[in-house]
Amino acid sequence: MWRSVASNALTLFIVILIALAALVAWGRNEFVKPGPLAGPICLQVERGASLSAVSRNLEERGAITDARIFRIGAEYADRAGNLKFGSYMVPAGASMEQVLEAITATGKSTCGRDLNFRIGVARADVVLSELDLTSNAYVEVARFDAGVEALPPEYLEVADDPALVFRVTVAEGVTSWQVVDALKKADFLQGSLETVPPEGTLAPGGYEPVRGTERGALIAEMTARQSAILAEAWEKRAQGLPYDTPEEALIMASIVEKETGIAEERGRVASVFLNRLAQGMRLQTDPTVIYGITKGEGVLGRGLRQSELRRETPYNTYVIDGLPPTPIANPGAEAIRAALNPDRTDYLFFVADGSGGHAFAETLEEHNRNVAAWRKIEAEQGAADEGGVQGE
Structure with a gap:
């Protein structure tokens, strides 16, 4: 009798293991197979958002088939705690695995509205753009001189948008005074700049400060980048x-x-x-x-x-x-x-x-x-x- 019970229990255990293996295989397939999206969408991950809220949003918008599988896959990939604030384009047919990669990898926004504060040799201006999901290209919405009092309505409409991505682009050949003078006009930055850094010590290029970044911190980043470039070239x-x-x-x-x-x-x-x-x-x-x-x-x-x-x-x-x-x-x-x-x-x-x-x-x-x-x-x-x- 006991032998029969043990045999039946072992059989049941094997059946359960097979069922679990099949369930895992099914879940894995659901996670990596092409998703249901017929067209691209722009997904906004708010600062401090939870994986649960993001997965529900994805499911409601038809980007994934099952929020639970998405969360389990994120846990299995050890990325559940790696959500990055920003706006991300989810292309048509993206798998859950690809969506997870987009929102946890770099934190570099790939869609939504983009405000580029450009510091040039002759002038500083602001270019507001928005990603056209159809062409996957940013389209200019408005352009205006930095520091103008009469801000265009296109900017006023999105100025408080928490998903607005800010960029600062410094052209090669600008002077340190020009950089400091322009940054004082950037209303999305805060803090004062009392001195002008030594000439030549600021690295031109692109920067991505968040709203409320200290101007001094941005100058420090430019200085550190230029110092590293010069040190490497000197070697x-x-x-x-x-x-x-x-x-x-x-x-x-x-x-x-x-x-x-x-x-x-x-x-x-x-x-x-x-x-x-x-x-x-x-x-x-x-x-x-x-x-x-x-x-x-x-x-x-x-x-x-x-x-x-x-x-x-x-x-x-x-x-x-x-x-x-x-x-x-x-x-x-x-x-x-x-x-x-x-x-x-x-x-x-x-x-x-x-x-x-x-x-x-x-x-x-x-x-x-x-x-x-x-x-x-x-x-x-x-x-x-x-x-x-x-x-x-």
């Missing part, structure tokens, strides 16, 4: 460069940044100035003279006068030997790398070529021909004083 620098310190390389990088916006030219431009230093020539570059006039506080807005080119200031490289005392802007990573790993050339001169780039020359005779060609283009364009000639 990988070419041999035989005339820099005693990374700071001197940063000065050169800022000049390169202001002289060309074309990526493939940076190494050649750096080589020109390093070749001049090697031959005891003066750098003779207009952007340094301009910085000596403006101190980095805005743009000059006109051409340089001959008297300004002759006036001796610490930044007038037509008059002084060697590098100016500080950077003249905040260079990007590529300009820093160009200053520390320049092209190997014999170029000593360059001038605009009319295409947005420059014509380079090894001799003054060749340079003069390039200048003549540029002057002809200038005359045809009716911009006789916009030459940007180097080394005349």
Whole structure:
């Protein structure tokens, strides 16, 4: 009798195990198979939201078939506590596994409204965009100057939206004063900025502060990023460069940044100035003279006068030997790398070529021909004083 009972119990146990295995296999299949969404949706995960609330929202919107399976899968993947605040696009047919990856991986929003506070050399502006789920591309909704009193209605409608994603984009070649002045106008940031960071120490690029971020904390992030970029480039620098310190390389990088916006030219431009230093020539570059006039506080807005080119200031490289005392802007990573790993050339001169780039020359005779060609283009364009000639 007892043997029969034991045999039946063992049989029942095996049946239960098989059933559990089948249930697990079914749940796993439900978790990884394509989901029910016929079209993409934008899912907003609010700050502090629970996995239970998010899973119910997904089920109600038809993105997943079963909120319980989604939660169990998240627990099994050890991601139940990794929800990231933000707005995420869930594409058509996304599996539960793919949805979980989207809302727990990086925290980088992929849909919804996007406010990009852009700090440029000439101005700071704000671009409000919204993701078009059909084309999967952000469409501009409004654009306005930073700090304006009459904010456009498109911005006022979403200004308090907790899902609004904020970005700060700093262009290469802006000055530290321009960054500080612009950040003071960003109404989604808080805290004061009492001092301007040393020139060149802020990394251009994109940042994603949340609403209420301290302005000082954002400046600290820019400073830390630039310090890391410079340190890495300094470690990988070419041999035989005339820099005693990374700071001197940063000065050169800022000049390169202001002289060309074309990526493939940076190494050649750096080589020109390093070749001049090697031959005891003066750098003779207009952007340094301009910085000596403006101190980095805005743009000059006109051409340089001959008297300004002759006036001796610490930044007038037509008059002084060697590098100016500080950077003249905040260079990007590529300009820093160009200053520390320049092209190997014999170029000593360059001038605009009319295409947005420059014509380079090894001799003054060749340079003069390039200048003549540029002057002809200038005359045809009716911009006789916009030459940007180097080394005349």
